[in-house]
Amino acid sequence: MAAVPTLARRIARSGVRPLCRWPLAWGRAARQPPGLPLAPCRAFSNNKILVELDESSGVAMMKFKSPPVNSLSLDFLTEFCISLEKLENDRACRGVIFASAVPRIFSSGLDITEMSGKSMEHYAEFWRAVQEMWLRLYGSNMVTIAAVNGSSPAGGCLVALSCDYRIMVENPKFSIGLNEAQLGIVAPFWFKDTFVNVVGHRIAERSLQLGSLYPAPEALKFGLVDELVPEEKLQEKAMAVMAQWLALPDHARQLTKSMMRKAVLDRLVAHREEDVQNFVSFISKESIQKSLRMYMEMLKKKKS
Numbered sequence: 361m362a363a364v365p366t367l368a369r370r371i372a373r374s375g376v377r378p379l380c381r382w383p384l385a386w387g388r389a390a391r392q393p394p395g396l397p398l399a400p401c402r403a404f405s406n407n408k409i410l411v412e413l414d415e416s417s418g419v420a421m422m423k424f425k426s427p428p429v430n431s432l433s434l435d436f437l438t439e440f441c442i443s444l445e446k447l448e449n450d451r452a453c454r455g456v457i458f459a460s461a462v463p464r465i466f467s468s469g470l471d472i473t474e475m476s477g478k479s480m481e482h483y484a485e486f487w488r489a490v491q492e493m494w495l496r497l498y499g500s501n502m503v504t505i506a507a508v509n510g511s512s513p514a515g516g517c518l519v520a521l522s523c524d525y526r527i528m529v530e531n532p533k534f535s536i537g538l539n540e541a542q543l544g545i546v547a548p549f550w551f552k553d554t555f556v557n558v559v560g561h562r563i564a565e566r567s568l569q570l571g572s573l574y575p576a577p578e579a580l581k582f583g584l585v586d587e588l589v590p591e592e593k594l595q596e597k598a599m600a601v602m603a604q605w606l607a608l609p610d611h612a613r614q615l616t617k618s619m620m621r622k623a624v625l626d627r628l629v630a631h632r633e634e635d636v637q638n639f640v641s642f643i644s645k646e647s648i649q650k651s652l653r654m655y656m657e658m659l660k661k662k663k664s
């Protein structure tokens with residue numbers, strides 16, 4: 361675990377800037393009855409993530425704002441972990457809703473440029489940050505809801521899968537899934553475990569082998585997402601579901617969540633360094649690097 365402090369240092373170095381005390385993101389002002397003062401709310405942001413915590417409801421909104429596609433770069437992952445840790449340690453926060461501030465894209469998954477043409481040390485640092493993000497999110501004590509307002513391939517899908525509940529915009533142009541095989545790479549065992557826990561073994565096996573991405577209505581059919589709503593109803597629906605989950609006593613819900621997820625979390629914790637070494641040796645193979653370069657070229661060609 362020699363290099364784990366590297367991420368800790370990045371987290372310590374990275375500043376979290378406070379915003380104003382009465383932010384307007386997610387239309388709080390619009391929801392407030394006229395004539396009443398706004399309920400206490402705290403907001404903070406960093407370069408890639410905006411967070412607004414409504415102290416009266418105990419619910420935070422975390423919005424990804426890393427255009428063009430909210431790819432999960434090392435910087436993004438570090439800032440995500442900082443933001444989540446802040447909320448986890450805040451007694452006023454009981455639930456978080458994740459959404460994108462970038463139109464049409466929830467997250468394009470792991471940043472491919474972090475896995476291509478870099479040093480072994482860089483790959484190891486990046487992978488530790490990916491592990492850290494998942495361990496914190498999947499193991500969170502808070503109620504976590506993904507408001508999937510855009511496409512969400514691979515690592516973006518993992519973020520959604522790691523939440524307690526997934527609501528997706530009903531647009532069939534938005535797709536979601538673990539498509540790693542299409543890039544010539546393999547979803548690691550803890551992506552797979554998270555997927556199996558949501559959709560079951562058979563569907564996970566077929567989807568992972570084929571690297572399937574599902575349009576939102578297809579994803580609903582087999583439970584990859586829990587419900588679909590029109591885009592304009594997404595926030596309202598996420599708040600309503602959150603209220604339902606928060607109506608239960610925290611300790612009972614948290615112990616149940618931990619019981620359901622512990623084996624999968626423990627498996628990565630027990631094999632964390634081995635998993636980093638597997639990733640580094642896999643991703644640095646010339647054949648895998650070639651596949652990633654070809655995939656990036658294909659993305660660029662698709663535009664022209």
Ligand SMILES: CCCCCCCC/C=C\C/C=C/C(=O)SCCNC(=O)CCNC(=O)[C@H](O)C(C)(C)COP(=O)(O)OP(=O)(O)OC[C@H]1O[C@@H](n2cnc3c(N)ncnc32)[C@H](O)[C@@H]1OP(=O)(O)O
Pocket residue numbers: 428429431432465467468469470471472473511513514515516539540543545546547548638639642643656659660663
């Ligand atoms: C033996 C076992 C060993 C175990 C080893 C384990 C190894 C496991 C390794 C890794 C797991 C990987 C997980 C991942 O998440 S990989 C990432 C997968 N993501 C994707 O496939 C999505 C790719 N992107 C898209 O499909 C589209 O970009 C889109 C649908 C998200 C958005 O489409 P559109 O709006 O049309 O935008 P563009 O395609 O034009 O993209 C804009 C811009 O952004 C760049 N880009 C897109 N996605 C990524 C990305 N994930 N990383 C980096 N950059 C990305 C794209 O190239 C464009 O760039 P530009 O041309 O310079 O503008």
